[in-house]
Amino acid sequence: MKRNLMIIGSLGVALTAAIAGTLVNADDWSERLGRGGSGVGAVADARYRALCGECHMAYQPGLLPAASWQRVMDGLGDHFGDDAQLAPADADAVRDYLTANAADRVAGPRSRGFAQVAGSGAAPLRVTETRYFLGKHHEVPVRLARENPEVRSFANCPACHQRAEAGAYNEDEVRIPGVGRWDD
Amino acid sequence: MRRWALLLTALAGPAAASAGTAVEGLQAAYRSEGAGPFSASRGAAAWQRQAPAGNGEAPRSCATCHGADPRSAGRHARTGKPIEPLAPAVSPARLSDPETIEKWFRRNCEWTWGRACTPQEKGDFLTYITGGSP
Amino acid sequence: MSSMNEVKVWDPLVRVFHWTLVTAFAVAFLTEDEWLDLHVLAGYTVLALVGLRLAWGMVGTRHARFGDFVHGPGVVLGYLGDVLRGRAQRYLGHNPAGGAMIVALLAFLTLTGVTGLFAYGASELAGPFAGAFADPRWAEPLEDLHEVLANLTLVLAGVHVAGVVASSLLHHENLVRAMVTGRKAREVGS
Numbered sequence: 001m002k003r004n005l006m007i008i009g010s011l012g013v014a015l016t017a018a019i020a021g022t023l024v025n026a027d028d029w030s031e032r033l034g035r036g037g038s039g040v041g042a043v044a045d046a047r048y049r050a051l052c053g054e055c056h057m058a059y060q061p062g063l064l065p066a067a068s069w070q071r072v073m074d075g076l077g078d079h080f081g082d083d084a085q086l087a088p089a090d091a092d093a094v095r096d097y098l099t100a101n102a103a104d105r106v107a108g109p110r111s112r113g114f115a116q117v118a119g120s121g122a123a124p125l126r127v128t129e130t131r132y133f134l135g136k137h138h139e140v141p142v143r144l145a146r147e148n149p150e151v152r153s154f155a156n157c158p159a160c161h162q163r164a165e166a167g168a169y170n171e172d173e174v175r176i177p178g179v180g181r182w183d184d
Numbered sequence: 185m186r187r188w189a190l191l192l193t194a195l196a197g198p199a200a201a202s203a204g205t206a207v208e209g210l211q212a213a214y215r216s217e218g219a220g221p222f223s224a225s226r227g228a229a230a231w232q233r234q235a236p237a238g239n240g241e242a243p244r245s246c247a248t249c250h251g252a253d254p255r256s257a258g259r260h261a262r263t264g265k266p267i268e269p270l271a272p273a274v275s276p277a278r279l280s281d282p283e284t285i286e287k288w289f290r291r292n293c294e295w296t297w298g299r300a301c302t303p304q305e306k307g308d309f310l311t312y313i314t315g316g317s318p
Numbered sequence: 319m320s321s322m323n324e325v326k327v328w329d330p331l332v333r334v335f336h337w338t339l340v341t342a343f344a345v346a347f348l349t350e351d352e353w354l355d356l357h358v359l360a361g362y363t364v365l366a367l368v369g370l371r372l373a374w375g376m377v378g379t380r381h382a383r384f385g386d387f388v389h390g391p392g393v394v395l396g397y398l399g400d401v402l403r404g405r406a407q408r409y410l411g412h413n414p415a416g417g418a419m420i421v422a423l424l425a426f427l428t429l430t431g432v433t434g435l436f437a438y439g440a441s442e443l444a445g446p447f448a449g450a451f452a453d454p455r456w457a458e459p460l461e462d463l464h465e466v467l468a469n470l471t472l473v474l475a476g477v478h479v480a481g482v483v484a485s486s487l488l489h490h491e492n493l494v495r496a497m498v499t500g501r502k503a504r505e506v507g508s
Contacts, residue, residue: 011334014370038354056263080262081239082295109354109442116443132443135454152264159264170352 039168040110045097051090057158059127060167062111066102067123110169128154150177202280203272207310210282214303227312230305235297244296254313270313279314327410328500329379336497339367347472358438365431368424381411388421389414408489408506419478426471433464
């Protein structure tokens with residue numbers, strides 16, 4: 001009799017935990033599974049893509065935490081040496097879009113990684129300075145990226161990541177111009 | 185064969201025409217500011233003219249990012265992003281919106297030459313890029 | 319139902335545990351990097367199930383307890399020798415070789431899961447070991463270690479399936495069905 005109770009009790013606990021866990025994470029799951037699991041959400045705002053995707057890829061908002069995007073938008077007058085100021089209505093709309101979909105505001109393993117900024121210091125301005133990015137690229141030699149005339153910069157994601165524009169950055173979809181697949 | 189050529193011209197026509205309208209409108213505005221006549225050869229020379237970047241980066245000209253001439257594809261000097269050719273004859277959607285043209289003159293003259301372009305220079309550029317006659 | 323000739327061997331917890339573990343391991347193995355969050359959830363499930371089984375192995379029903387089927391190497395090798403000579407005794411619970419396999423599987427599943435958590439911390443800056451591996455050079459070796467252990471676990475699982483099939487044939491019984499219904503024949507032919 002005691003045995004049966006223990007069995008039923010354990011199964012009950014397990015079932016409850018499973019149901020509770022599913023309910024708590026249901027939103028996250030449908031979002032993540034819909035996106036194919038391991039990328040960041042693609043750029044969904046046409047205005048952002050048009051205004052901010054001409055000199056460089058329109059970086060997905062899930063690549064930086066909201067605090068970083070605020071800093072970027074605050075400093076458009078000197079945007080990495082360029083004057084990238086927008087009309088006020090455009091600037092407001094872009095700022096809202098970026099912060100609402102920032103790395104620390106959405107679900108997904110990649111965004112969670114990008115949201116991990118070092119405890120001290122201001123939020124990084126560059127995706128390429130985030131801890132997550134550095135951890136993923138520290139083995140890529142500079143000569144394959146910065147000194148590669150078809151890449152020029154680590155900020156030029158689509159040069160090597162075949163589906164960067166869609167928010168997909170899987171390692172097995174990397175093809176470095178002049179070199180081929182990343183093999184390690 | 186001729187039917188295809190006609191069809192393609194008909195399709196490209198409106199795009200080229202809108203480029204024409206935008207450029208004409210802007211050049212008229214430049215003339216009213218005292219510029220003109222516009223010269224493709226002056227535009228070509230300006231296209232190659234370099235200015236020091238001033239922040240330690242290599243000197244750059246229009247050609248640095250936009251390619252040897254307006255029909256070439258280019259690449260952003262810093263980010264590496266590919267840039268479609270500027271010539272409407274090659275990329276029909278180019279130079280079709282006067283606001284966009286002015287925006288990029290404003291940004292890129294500053295970034296390349298460290299100053300605004302004069303109406304004369306802008307008019308010369310537009311003539312050169314559209315491959316039109318002065 | 320011939321309940322007169324059948325005896326209850328595997329209690330519901332053992333059975334639910336077994337098949338949930340099969341599912342969780344399969345999901346983890348198939349999802350790996352592409353569906354990372356699902357992979358991690360499956361991994362946590364595996365570790366939780368192993369913990370549950372360890373506890374049940376100490377206080378559970380007769381054939382669920384480790385004492386019932388875990389033997390020293392001498393007994394295990396002796397049993398394997400008997401199998402090769404075609405005169406292995408039939409066990410109601412896990413036979414000694416099966417018992418050894420269970421120990422090995424539980425160990426490898428744990429090692430795989432734990433190295434997975436290490437890799438997760440180093441590579442994705444997430445999970446319980448998120449802060450533990452600050453230097454990015456940890457990521458690659460930990461991922462590789464996790465992958466090797468996962469592959470070895472899969473090999474063990476394959477050997478396990480082969481062993482179950484062999485034992486079933488040897489004693490003319492369906493051990494897979496037994497792990498579903500929980501019942502075995504009281505006596506068997508050979």
